[in-house]
Amino acid sequence: MTISRWKPNVTVAAVIEQNGKFLLIEEHTAQGLRLNTPAGHLDPGESPIEGCVRETLEETAHAFTPTALIGIYMARSSHRTGNKEDVTYMRFAFAGELGAREAGRALDEGIVRTVWMTADEIRASVSRHRSPLLLQCIEDYLAGKRYPLDLIHVDESVR
Template identity: 75%
Template sequence: MAQRWKPNVTVAAVIERQGRYLLVEEETADGLRLNNPAGHLDPGESPAEGCARETLEETAHRFTPTAVVGIYLARIRQPKDITYLRFAFAGTLGDFEPERALDHGIVRTLWMTVDEIRASTARHRSPLLLQCVEDHLAGKRYPLELVRVDPSMG
């Protein structure tokens, strides 16, 4: 029997303040790339919990998801063929923890305008970065209850 296809489940925070979006610059095999604060969902956590954790690990900011911006499916074929299922959340940016070290590979955080993000697509780690920002800018917000988490996950 062929190996079953399983997409990688990821979470991302779409954080805007005064017309700028919080991004991370990270080291990748392709050089420095830009992305939303994002990462893989860990076992036993809900997508909203994973998003809060990843945002803290990558930006040293607390984050409370308040709405789903979108659920996305994307396929990256180089260097390996991988499909990502991304849950993107808008929310409230909380306290900054300056003593916290950023996740391995994260070089820095930065605030960029939509125009700067649009002009830097060659540096995007994921094609979903811009789509998430565009959807946020268009006002797409869905209740957190859209993503149902069964009690068996806890």
Template identity: 65%
Template sequence: MDTRWKPSVTVAAIIEHEGRFLLVEEETSEGLKLNNPAGHLDPGESPVQGCAREALEETAHRFEPTDLVGVYLSRTKRASTGEEFTYLRFAFCGRLGEREPGRALDTGIVRTLWLTPQEIRASRERHRSPLLLRCMEDYLAGVRHPLSAITTDDSVFGEF
């Protein structure tokens, strides 16, 4: 019997301030890796809502997505198990809000870091995903799409 291919849908926040990007350092099965504040889209939320939630959970900062940087498809193989994964990522830029005092970082997040584009380019071997660099480069190139490019039908939020 054939099984239907289903990529994992993720959302990512591309957060820049004064020439530095906010990244997270996280524990993975492959060791400590760098990534954008990002994670899986949860049931019952739009990509914009998911991005704001993930940024808050991983950085303890509120984040308001204002533009879609892009939609990305990537495939990876976990070195430790040989398991393959395909990710469909919605990457957003926006406004970073205040840090929530006393809020713990999500499980697995060791710390947040502000890195320059040069530091990010020089640390490719530590990137959790090749999309970290691609999203940053697109952001730096001025790629922006309106949030209206994404439609979340009301059925996502309601009961059947």
């Protein structure tokens, strides 16, 4: 008998603020065009920090240097995409510094564009958020939640 264990999907997200605006991406999803922070799934063999750097580059064409962990979040998504999908996500959200844009780099498949929005604009667009965690991460960032990166330990065996 095979025992199936529940496992959350681990994701990473970058919360990037400059001059009172946050960098978001607009992307095609099964539910239509949605907004999100630069975010994505953690790949095998990488740390959450490395995954966040990679995802930000892939989705925005910008380098990103995480400086703090904002928080670790969980949310459950249940929606129709041809068949009923029920997935729990665990998100590591990072604050950090946006670096230079990589000239000529295409955005990840499905990403339509990057957009800068104020917190109020993000609050007003909840119906277009890809994840219910988007706004919570922004609110925690605005509340000053920052934790040292060394809070996350990645054993050598991950590599």
